[in-house]
Amino acid sequence: MSxxxxxxxxxxxxxGEIPSLKxxxxxxxxxxxxxxxxxxxxxxxxxxxxGEKLHDIPDEYLADLLPMxxxxxxxxxxxVKGLDSTPGYNILQNNGRIAHQVVPHVHVHLIPKRDxxxxxxxxxxxxADAADKDQLASLHKDLVERxxxx
Ligand code: AMP
Numbered sequence: 001m002s003x004x005x006x007x008x009x010x011x012x013x014x015x016g017e018i019p020s021l022k023x024x025x026x027x028x029x030x031x032x033x034x035x036x037x038x039x040x041x042x043x044x045x046x047x048x049x050x051g052e053k054l055h056d057i058p059d060e061y062l063a064d065l066l067p068m069x070x071x072x073x074x075x076x077x078x079x080v081k082g083l084d085s086t087p088g089y090n091i092l093q094n095n096g097r098i099a100h101q102v103v104p105h106v107h108v109h110l111i112p113k114r115d116x117x118x119x120x121x122x123x124x125x126x127x128a129d130a131a132d133k134d135q136l137a138s139l140h141k142d143l144v145e146r147x148x149x150x
Pocket of ligand 1: 094
């Protein structure tokens, strides 16, 4: 049974209705080069299950996703200096428009980081009150309780 959608661009790529530079495929995942790379080897790994956010995807599909991303990460490092001196890479997975997601089908970005200029630029604000110890303790209690109910 297919868990793909008719009009989703990434589902169309999986079905071969839209061309892609395929890197690897398994029963549950598909990997291909990003069409707008921020670094050489920027790739996407997607589940063969259409869902917008990580929590929409069944665990068995998610369990297949990271091992494939790992393979692509290893392959994209081979041309640099050999596996012992991998310069680095980022795994990025955006959920929702506010979090910079453009394509509403879960995807993991594998972005090689070879130098300061190319690849992912990371930065986030750290509001002083968010690190308040009492606030953190209360948040921790709340989250632990919610997680235990899932
Ligand atoms: P995001 O902002 O996390 O939703 O990223 C979506 C990514 O999909 C972008 O990096 C796009 O360059 C990439 N993308 C969109 N359409 C295609 C396509 N047809 N083939 C390959 N990559 C694509």
